[in-house]
Amino acid sequence: MADAALYASADRLFTRKKLLSFGLPALVLAYLVYVFFAFDLPGLAERARMDNAQTLLSDTWSYKTHVTRDNRSGGIDIAIEGERKGAYAEGTSPDWVTPEGEATRVDLGEGQHILLLPENGFVWDVPGYGLIEGRLDGRSLVTNLPETGLPEWISASSSRVQITRPEARVALTRAKTEVFRYFPGWELFFFTLDSPYHGHGLTEILFGDQIDPARGNLAGAWHDFWQNGMWRHADVAWALFETLLMAFLGTMGAAIVALPLAFLSARNFAPLGALRFATRRVFDFLRGVDGLIWTIVLSRAFGPGPLTGALAMLITDTGSFGKLFSEALENVDGRQIEGVASTGAKPLQRYRFGVIPQVMPVLISQVLYFLESNTRSATIIGAITGGGIGLLLTQAMITQKDWEEVTYYILLVVLMVMAMDSLSGWLRRKLIRGS
Template sequence: MTVIDANRMNEIEARYPEYFQRSFRQRFGGLTILIATLLYGLYAVWFFDLPKLFAEAHWKRVGIYLSQWISYDVQPEFRIQDDGSIEVRYPRFSPLGDNPHPDWLVNNPDGSITVSISGTSRSITVSKSQTIVTAHGISVPVDVSSGAPKVVGPAPSWMTVYDDNVLANLGFAGDVSISADRVKIRKRFIGWANFLFDPQSSFFDRPAGEVIGLIVSGPRIKPDQSNLSLAFDDIWNNTEWQHGDVWTKLFQTIVMAFLGTLLGSLAAFPLAFMAARNITPNRFLNQILKRFFDFLRSVDMLIWALFLTRAFGPGPLAGSGAIFLTETGTLGKLYSEGLENIDNKPREGIQSTGARTVLVHRYGIMPQIVPVIVSQTLYQWESNVRGATIIGAVGAGGIGLKLWEAMRTNANWENVAYMVILILIVVFLFDTASNALRHRLMGTKAH
């Protein structure tokens, strides 16, 4: 065991003062940050009243909306006529088309109609005097012969009884509303209805094999148009999913992001040279341009889009202009900071040869700054593809406006899911392409 005397200890402390003579910040800085973070978290909980917010939130709606992203429903209505017959009606724009004959609806010999909601475990049988709801392992008759619906026996927890109506919740599979003279059923299906061909298409409700056969070698459905061209027209002009309009708006969003970023980089590039203190030794001009960059990027892209839609009207021009203004400020700041951090030795060496200013910039500055410019511009371009979607929602065009219109109806959540998936795919592709270009131009390997 080695014993260190006082002199040796003092010598060690003098040699390594950073370990033995640490300041208050060094000793307690980490703990102070942790305590401040916890206090801020508690303040945020109090300020936003999070317990009350979570307690009053409509969590059931989240599940309902998410289920509607991946499913659709059919709503047949059964009207009991005066003669005891039952008339089946469907909504005007039913996913089943104008003349539906679903196999889950069976006409029984006694005149009643049975609707299979989910196999044999959940079904509805409608007759002129009563409706039998089978679900959760029991069958509950609802008598309608006396003029008002009346549950025979005790009503289960999944059934709600009103004076003139009985509602039965059958879970994700659907629900049923029973009144004296009509029964309305909502039956839910997994998937997206009529995604390729709508009810107006010549290929609607045909098996996939038959459709492929018609396209490849079948007789022409329309004498003046090939089946392949007809199928493409029917898909592109699908009235329910509006593929043509969605893809056109998506392309508008991509063009908005590209055009706005390109114009912003072209405007920021020369301004950055004038804003950089080591390139342009004019402090007044440096500060004016830097504050100008701060102003452009401090106003959010969404606010610029609102201003420009008022000036030029809704459309992609306003969206491109909003991206242009924001990117001029952002890229101008990034470019100028990159210029101020270059190594001045190559520049001074070229200046010593008597070369013109343009050549000094070309060979003394550009080789150092190009990787920074390319990297930041590509990153902003990728980010603006996402940003263009958001500003589209305020009228700046593109798929954002289309997405907002679908959400406002509160009934087309499957269309919302379709557009969200397209946006995710586009962002993923642009992110991959941007990373590959950055690594290729900068001579590094992508991970």
């Protein structure tokens, strides 16, 4: 009889386990199928802009130089990324752009070149395809291309002719002819073209002759690098600092505010049951109203900037810290407090010498964890309120062309967060073991 009951219970157990091990994955799978359609994943392929992905990827590791022949003035402009800050001064040009009689020769390397003709036209001998000619004839553009059967990297109409190849791109319109030539790397990362130090190596600057007669090499080079108009290193460094500042002020401020409140809401310290209940609900409210909402509310009062972000973090984290600290306080050992009290200590001294030493390691480690994760949050909040590296990141993304800057900022953010991670880990070990 006992055996039968045992068998039955074993059977029940097995059925339960079977249900769990098959039912759970089935449930998850069913949910994923639902989400697949709820998020319209089949339609995603249509909406995805693969050309955007391509621009993004190529822009992160390469840059382009624009060589433009303006048809009205007949002059040649050369500018890196087509930006004014990257323009070559009048009369200067990189060595791959040379005048050739009336025309201008743009060397593409590997024996290829494009000729920009004086009457707004171009000649390009594309390897594997043949010589392509295009020019302005009266009001319309004419080419030697056939009417039909063009490869997909050529588009030609009477108002615009464009040839896009991996090594370069040429676009001919009535107003101008424009050649893009691509180079690997980040353009003008150290010095812009107007700096005398552009094109000089590090050893040359450190040990070579004085380049700019007015300034010492090191001071001048540092100044030009730091004030680089294109990459704005000084602003970026400041933005990183601002992000760290937000995280620091928010976390530490929250800890300072939350500690006394936690005493009010810990079961063993609360002077009044009602007060304890109220404090707990305040913590729940601060946490429940998300950081996003606090950010919105505060930015109406304080305007955009790092202080708004810091206060938003302070308020949200006060709720989290309050809960964590009061839990830590509820777990303290009463005997130590009694011991301190038996020496005639006043309440404040009892807290200082009986309670704080017990909860300090927990407090410190929580605060340091939050400091690290708030560095990341500060980037996100900065993007919403407008402060720190988050702002620079969103600004660079909105232009949709400065992806090399976006990459640079992402790299800096990741390095910053990782550095904070190791710093907080190091401090945690140091402070908790040390004290």
